[in-house]
Amino acid sequence: MESIGSTSRSVAEHAGQIGGLLGASFLSLVRWKVSRKEILNQVYVMGVQSVPIVLVTAVLAGIVTSQQGGYQFTGTIPLYVMGSIVVESVVLELGPVLTAVVLVGRVGARITAELGTMKVSEQIDAFHSLGRDPIAILAAPRIVAGVLVVPVLTALAILVGIYSGLVSANLTLGLGAESFFYGARLYWHSWDLVYSLTKALAFGFAIPLISVHMGFRTQGGAAGVGRTTTASVMFMTLTVLILDALFPPLLLQ
C-alpha cells in the first residue's frame, strides 16, 4: 500500500513538473524568447546527425519484414500480398516506432546526460543567476526541434524501409516491383500515412520533453547523471510504447 502511494506521488510529481516545463516552454516560444539559431542547431544535431542510424534501422526493418513474411506466407497466399504486408507494417508501425526507439537512445539519452551534467555542475543555476531563462535557452529549442525532425525522419524511414523490403522480396522471393506495388495498393488507405506521421509527431514531442525534464531533475554528481539517464531512457521507451498502443483505438477505428 505504501509502495503504491509513493509511486502515485512520484507519478504526480513528474506529471506536474512536465506540465510546468511544457507551459514555460510554450510561454517562451510565444514571447519570442527562443533563439532561432539554437532551434536550427538542434535540428541539425537531432535530425541531420540521426539520418544514418535511422536509415540503417529502416533498411533492416524492411528486409526482416519482407523475409519473415515470405517465410510465413509462401505457398499459402498470393505472393503479391507481400507488398501490402511490407508497406502497411513499415508505414503503420515499424517506421514511426523504430525511428522513435532509435531516437530515444541517440537523442533522448544525450539530452538528459547533457542537461543533467549542466545541472550537477551548477550551469543551470548559473543561467538563473545571470537572469537568463534556461527553459528558453535549453528546453524549448529541443522540443521544437523534436517536433520538426521526427516526422521527417519517420517519412524517410518509411520510404527507405519500403524500398529495402521491395528489393529483399525481389531477391529472396522473386517478387517483381509491379506485383509488390499491386499488392500494396490493394490494402492501402491514405489515412495510414496521416496516422503514421501523427504518431511520429507525438513521439517527437514526447522524447525531448521527457529527456529535458529528466535532465533538469538530475542530482548527485556523475553517478546521478548515470542514474537519471538510465531512468530517462526507460521512461521515454515506455512512453513511446504506451503512445503507440493508444493510437489505434484513437485514430484507426
Place this chain on the structure above:
Amino acid sequence: MIRYRQIHKAFEEPVLAGVDLVVHEGEMFGLFGPSGTGKSVLLKTTLGLIIPDRGDVLLNGESVFHGDPGALDRVRRKVGYVFQHAALFDSLSVFENVGMGLPEREIRRMPRQEAAKRIWEALEIVNLDPRLVLSKLPAELSGGMKKRVGIARAIVGRPDILLWDEPTTGLDPVNTAAVERLISRLSRELEVTSMIVTHDIEGGLLMCNRVAMLTAGQLRFCGTPDEFRASQDPVVQSFAGRAGAEAALDNQLNVV
C-alpha cells in the same frame, strides 16, 4: 545591503533554522562553518537559486521572495555570483561565457563593439590576457583560469553586490593567494558589497571587514575578524583551530 530574515530551509533534514543576518553596503563579509551547515544554501537564497521554506531576503530594501513578480529579475541584475567550480557553460567560448554576464536588455541596445569591449575589460580586470583566452572553450582552461573567467562573467554586468561561493576550493596555494588578492582588489575597486563563503579561514579573516560562523543551521558567531580570533566560544575556537590545521596540511600536500 543584504538582509536575511528568519531563513528556514530543510531538504531531508533541516539545513537552515532561522538565520538572521545583515551585510552592510560596501562591506566584505565572510561566512565560515563546517561542511553541510548551510553556508552555500544561504548564499543561494540571496538570488532565489534556492527558495527558503520560510523567511525572506531583502536586497537594498527590496524583498526577493515576497515582492512583485519582477523582483527576482531585478535582484539578479544587481548581483554577480561566482560559483564554487566556476560553472562555465561547456559549449560556449570564453567570450560567449563572459558575454552571458551582460544583462539581456542591455545587450539588445548595445553596439556589438561595446559588448566586446566590456568583455575584454572584464577579462583584463581578472588578469587574463583576452587575446589568449577569448576563443577558448572552458575545457581548454586550467582550474585557476576557469575561476577567473567565472569572476569576469560575474563582474561584466557591473553588479552592486558580489557573492562568492568558495572561490578558492580546488586551487593550489599559489592560485588561492592570487584569487584572494583578486577578490580583495575587486571588492575595493568596484565598490561593491561582497559576501564570501569560504573554508579558508585565514584568507577570509584577512580579506573581510566582518565574518560570521554557521553551525547546525544557525548563526554561532558574527563580528569582526579580531573578535573572531579572540572569541572564547569553544565551538568557534575548535573550528578555527581545526580549519587552520587542515589548511596547513592542504598547503603541505599541495607543495609536495
